[in-house]
Amino acid sequence: KDEIMHCAGCGVELQIEEQGKLGYVPVEAFQKEPIICQRCYRIKHYNESSSITLQQDDFLKLLSHVGNTKALVVNIVDIFDFEGSMISSLARFVGSNPILLVVNKIDLLPKVTNPNKIINWVQRRAKEHSLRVVDIVLCSAKKNIGFDRVISAVAEHRGNRDVYVVGATNVGKSTLINRLISDYSDLDAELTTSQYPGTTLDLVKIPLDDGRYIVDTPGIVYSHRLTEVVTKRDLSRIMPDKPLKPIVFQLNSEQTLFFGAMARFDFIKGEHQSFTCYTSNAVQIHRTKLERADELYEGHKGEMLVPPVKADLDELPKLVKHPIHIPKGKRMDVLISGLGWIKVNSEAGAELAVHAPKGIKVIARESLI
Numbered sequence: 121k122d123e124i125m126h127c128a129g130c131g132v133e134l135q136i137e138e139q140g141k142l143g144y145v146p147v148e149a150f151q152k153e154p155i156i157c158q159r160c161y162r163i164k165h166y167n168e169s170s171s172i173t174l175q176q177d178d179f180l181k182l183l184s185h186v187g188n189t190k191a192l193v194v195n196i197v198d199i200f201d202f203e204g205s206m207i208s209s210l211a212r213f214v215g216s217n218p219i220l221l222v223v224n225k226i227d228l229l230p231k232v233t234n235p236n237k238i239i240n241w242v243q244r245r246a247k248e249h250s251l252r253v254v255d256i257v258l259c260s261a262k263k264n265i266g267f268d269r270v271i272s273a274v275a276e277h278r279g280n281r282d283v284y285v286v287g288a289t290n291v292g293k294s295t296l297i298n299r300l301i302s303d304y305s306d307l308d309a310e311l312t313t314s315q316y317p318g319t320t321l322d323l324v325k326i327p328l329d330d331g332r333y334i335v336d337t338p339g340i341v342y343s344h345r346l347t348e349v350v351t352k353r354d355l356s357r358i359m360p361d362k363p364l365k366p367i368v369f370q371l372n373s374e375q376t377l378f379f380g381a382m383a384r385f386d387f388i389k390g391e392h393q394s395f396t397c398y399t400s401n402a403v404q405i406h407r408t409k410l411e412r413a414d415e416l417y418e419g420h421k422g423e424m425l426v427p428p429v430k431a432d433l434d435e436l437p438k439l440v441k442h443p444i445h446i447p448k449g450k451r452m453d454v455l456i457s458g459l460g461w462i463k464v465n466s467e468a469g470a471e472l473a474v475h476a477p478k479g480i481k482v483i484a485r486e487s488l489i
């Protein structure tokens with residue numbers, strides 16, 4: 121019989137079809153009582169929070185009550201894809217609750233980067249997005265950098281609030297939460313079922329040793345990030361795992377750079393100048409003449425131009441051209457969400473075009489470094 125069952129840990133409706141989605145439980149697990157979803161199982165037995173993902177609309181529905189409760193919202197963003205990993209409607213959904221912005225993956229920035237400059241840059245971006253943040257903390261969940269600052273900022277700003285940890289997928293939310301769990305949680309306490317008003321979905325509350333909770337929320341999937349549309353194999357190539365080693369190109373107008381077969385950067389018009397590429401070193405960069413670029417792409421994608429390798433080429437949406445005007449007197453980056461960015465070093469202005477897979481966010485922004 122099709123009887124709806126609920127997780128004894130978090131109360132979510134159980135399902136056996138889609139791993140990685142809320143409520144998933146492997147068929148075998150139905151034999152053991154009490155039945156808990158795979159996510160709760162991992163938290164309970166391995167101290168490990170795993171990523172459950174949701175589209176932004178569903179996420180906002182799920183968390184629509186947060187604006188009416190007393191909460192500290194900890195928003196984790198990825199410095200490698202800052203604009204791509206920002207939650208666009210966060211300001212609206214948190215109501216008057218404070219937001220702590222945790223900027224993760226800081227280990228990827230070149231060693232010489234000045235942290236205060238980065239914080240100021242983040243502050244200006246937050247302002248542009250009308251996001252009032254109580255604090256900005258830089259950290260690396262993976263390299264355990266700045267982790268003390270995260271904890272002390274949470275302690276300082278939470279008051280008697282519960283803490284909601286929110287973020288796009290792949291920003292390192294699980295990595296960070298796992299640290300929190302292993303350092304601060306009281307796993308002898310029960311994982312608490314918490315039914316939120318107006319929803320059928322429940323969120324996992326992780327008890328902390330001070331009697332409060334942190335609430336892990338599903339990661340938001342943004343299909344405008346290259347990391348969300350590529351194959352697993354390509355994901356490991358485009359996501360850097362070591363500090364970025366920027367590569368500088370001196371270009372004349374009418375020259376083109378290829379980033380594997382993932383994207384293409386045309387310098388159409390402007391005086392001879394240099395461009396610095398901040399991408400994973402597994403993405404090969406090729407320079408060619410603009411007039412040869414179409415032909416080169418057709419003839420060499422998936423071979424000389426990798427990633428993606430030939431077998432994965434069909435998975436990649438077709439490239440779409442984005443014209444970009446860099447005004448005089450500004451230091452700008454061109455960001456290709458999930459792939460990295462190209463810094464335009466001169467302030468002389470330039471006419472550019474980026475060809476990126478359809479749907480992927482491409483923007484010009486004030487330069488980060």
Ligand code: GDP
Pocket residue numbers: 170171224225226227228259260261262263287288289290291292293294295296339360361362
């Ligand atoms: P989630 O989807 O937000 O839960 O992200 P995960 O915690 O699963 O991490 C996504 C990817 O980013 C994994 O490959 C992690 O190894 C990597 N990652 C997480 N934190 C960091 C970090 O601080 N620095 C770097 N370089 N990579 C990180």
